Amino acid sequence: xxxxxxxxxxxxxxxxxxxxxxxxxxxxxxxxxxxxxxxxxxxxxxxxxxxxxxxxxxxxxxxxxxxxxxxxxxxxxxxxxxxxxxxxxxxxxxxxxxxxxxxxxxxxxxxxxxxxxxxxxxxxxxxxxxxxxxxxxxxxxxxxxxxxxxxxxxxxxxxxxxxxxxxxxxxxxxxxxxxxxxxxxxxxxxxxxxxxxxxxxxxxxxxxxxxxxxxxxxxxxxxxxxxxxxxxxxxxxxxxxxxxxxxxxxxxxxxxxxxxxxxxxxxxxxxxxxxxxxxxxxxxxxxxxxxxxxxxxxxxxxxxxxxxxxxxxxxxxxxxxxxxxxxxxxxxxxxxxxxxxxxxxxxxxxx
Numbered sequence: 001x002x003x004x005x006x007x008x009x010x011x012x013x014x015x016x017x018x019x020x021x022x023x024x025x026x027x028x029x030x031x032x033x034x035x036x037x038x039x040x041x042x043x044x045x046x047x048x049x050x051x052x053x054x055x056x057x058x059x060x061x062x063x064x065x066x067x068x069x070x071x072x073x074x075x076x077x078x079x080x081x082x083x084x085x086x087x088x089x090x091x092x093x094x095x096x097x098x099x100x101x102x103x104x105x106x107x108x109x110x111x112x113x114x115x116x117x118x119x120x121x122x123x124x125x126x127x128x129x130x131x132x133x134x135x136x137x138x139x140x141x142x143x144x145x146x147x148x149x150x151x152x153x154x155x156x157x158x159x160x161x162x163x164x165x166x167x168x169x170x171x172x173x174x175x176x177x178x179x180x181x182x183x184x185x186x187x188x189x190x191x192x193x194x195x196x197x198x199x200x201x202x203x204x205x206x207x208x209x210x211x212x213x214x215x216x217x218x219x220x221x222x223x224x225x226x227x228x229x230x231x232x233x234x235x236x237x238x239x240x241x242x243x244x245x246x247x248x249x250x251x252x253x254x255x256x257x258x259x260x261x262x263x264x265x266x267x268x269x270x271x272x273x274x275x276x277x278x279x280x281x282x283x284x285x286x287x288x289x290x291x292x293x294x295x296x297x298x299x300x301x302x303x304x305x306x307x308x309x310x311x312x313x314x315x316x317x318x319x320x321x322x323x324x325x326x327x328x329x330x331x332x333x334x335x336x337x338x339x340x341x342x343x344x345x346x347x348x349x350x351x
Contacts, residue, residue, distance in 0.1 A: 058121065
């Protein structure tokens, strides 16, 4: 690693870190003002502080590409203003060598984004949801609704009919995540360590598709009793959990769009940080142009960063509405803005 590489890499990391700290500080101030009205009405000062801290991982996983774009843009703008970039290009330093330390810095923050979403967010989200529901929204701790329970290789979906009776769907899968048996009952209840099911259809795959049989009654031993909990939130699950859960739902013919969206987003969103690096360089690098031109590049970088965030957030509406395929929807913002970055870079390099 050359001195130039280290200098550019460390400088970029420091500026992105400063922008990240500033964005988090602005967010916490705005959020504290918004939630201050609940103080004394279920929310204490200590809970408010805890809530704000728990919100930070969510903001990092949502805004990191925009933060990287602004941080890199400010650094490139700085070395352009002081004619350091022009001197480096005049000394024979190619575009590829100049952008390598910037991309490494983007990769560092992309990995940070992935790590937060993979190992921190799933842990803190449950506590965050509890504070939002109980202390802010003033609702009961848990809510009756569709439940997903998991035991070894069996998933159980419970749809409440009455307080004690449920429509029951059981899916058993093998070690590869493929379904082995699907048990669907129009009515069932849990008692004495077993599910008592009525009007049951049992399906199993075979080489021709699957075979199905109907039973009036079926008892299934299980340690899974009904609990008043909500379905698992995709943001509360790690990558492997999402992968197996989504595969099981899809294999059983159930809706898995939300889980597939989050699964793909865990890979696509961190790569957006690298695309933002290229955008920042293409918009803010200059060889001695007037300061007004440089400032215009920074404004455009901020505007494009916000547009990237809006497109990435809005695309889920079209995915969940079955208007576009999930995988295409998740990767569309990256493909779109990579194309924009590529065009601007080719134009900047004179092609």
